[in-house]
Amino acid sequence: MxxxxxxxxxxxxxxxxxxxxxxxxxxxxxxxxxxxxxxxxxxxxxxxxxxxxxxxxxxxxxxxxxxxxxxxxxxxxxxxxxxxxxxxxxxxxxxxxxxxxxxxxxxxxxxxxxxxxxxxxxxxxxxxxxxxxxTGMSGCWTATGVPMTWGDDILTVLMGTLPEETLTEKMQDTDAFVVMKTGRNLPKIKMALDKAGRMPDAWIVSHGTMAQQKVQRLVDFTEGSIPYFTIILVHGQGRRP
Missing domain, CATH: 3.40.1010.10 (Tetrapyrrole methylase, N-terminal domain)
Structure with missing residues (x-):
């Protein structure tokens, strides 16, 4: 067999x-x-x-x-x-x-x-x-040129399909996080980021490591169609030697 x-x-x-x-x-x-x-x-x-x-x-x-x-x-x-x-x-x-x-x-x-x-x-x-x-998220955070976690930072992986209240709570309670399954959930994700006070630090990466890769701060993102392979990132700011 x-x-x-x-x-x-x-x-x-x-x-x-x-x-x-x-x-x-x-x-x-x-x-x-x-x-x-x-x-x-x-x-x-x-x-x-x-x-x-x-x-x-x-x-x-x-x-x-x-x-x-x-x-x-x-x-x-x-x-x-x-x-x-x-x-x-x-x-x-x-x-x-x-x-x-x-x-x-x-x-x-x-x-x-x-x-x-x-x-x-x-x-x-x-x-x-x-x-x-x-993982895809590793390729995406490397594309930002910013280390994802430092020292004792806690990294959380979230799904954009979660309720806004859950997203907000998890974003507030962690150091660094990744939001997958963005797509049509982006408006809800942005509202959660605003409520959690994390919007200024958020990045949006589409097609990370691929030929059509796009990397930018979420505050600079112009609304339009969101590719399936899109991830939202917020980096940790933990202790640095």
């Missing part, structure tokens, strides 16, 4: 991928990856030019693409069925394949990665290996 290997691709720049991930991708003859219907997919774009000519590609297309509250039962039901279907698909392929199946994952597979939903469904049903990667 073949193995399912999930490789972390890092924040977006192919040169920030691990040597092990690079080797596995270039030698793969079966590659699976998530994408929106009708799109190439970010993971697939990162490895463009790295795949063998005869590779078998296995796109896994999300049934829904709009971020809605996880409490919505319809959303959870559709995604649950989707992940189970894709897990079974990988298992069937592993049972009949003589070579391992590579699954691509942006950032680190175990850090808010979609592969985690497959992982819990594949456990005990197929042999797996996970290759870690540099």
């Amino acid at each position: 073949a193995k399912v290997i999930c490789v972390g691709l890092g924040p977006g720049d192919p040169e920030l991928m691990s040597v092990k991930s690079d080797r596995l991708i270039r030698n793969a003859d079966k590659v699976a990856y998530f994408r929106k219907a009708g799109r190439k997919g970010q993971a697939r774009q990162i490895v463009s030019g790295m795949l063998a000519d005869n590779v078998l590609e296995l796109p896994m297309e999300y049934p829904v693409t709009t971020e809605i509250p996880v409490a919505d039962p319809r959303y959870n039901e559709m995604l649950s069925a989707f992940y189970e279907e894709q897990a079974c698909r990988l298992i069937d392929l592993a049972e009949t394949s003589a070579t391992d199946i590579i699954v691509l994952c942006e950032g680190d597979p175990f850090f808010y990665g979609s592969f985690m939903h497959l992982y819990i469904r594949l456990q005990g049903r197929v042999d797996m290996e996970i290759i870690p990667g540099i």
Whole structure:
């Protein structure tokens, strides 16, 4: 039985991928990856030019693409069925394949990665290996040119889908923080930053480490469409020697 290997691709720049991930991708003859219907997919774009000519590609297309509250039962039901279907698909392929199946994952597979939903469904049903990667947020805060944390600073990772009150409270109670899942949640995030008194220190980074990277202070940001790969950052100011 073949193995399912999930490789972390890092924040977006192919040169920030691990040597092990690079080797596995270039030698793969079966590659699976998530994408929106009708799109190439970010993971697939990162490895463009790295795949063998005869590779078998296995796109896994999300049934829904709009971020809605996880409490919505319809959303959870559709995604649950989707992940189970894709897990079974990988298992069937592993049972009949003589070579391992590579699954691509942006950032680190175990850090808010979609592969985690497959992982819990594949456990005990197929042999797996996970290759870690540099997180997207690490690529973004490095792009600002400012150290993210100092000394005993506490770093908090927040989701923009959280209620405004929760965001405000968490922003007030930590030294440094990252807000992911920005997109349509940016107005709410900005209100929370204002209430927490953290707006002057906030940065907005889109497509960190990628060719189209944009980095600027949030107070200087001109409203417009917000790319999916956008992160809000506030750096720590802890003790410095």
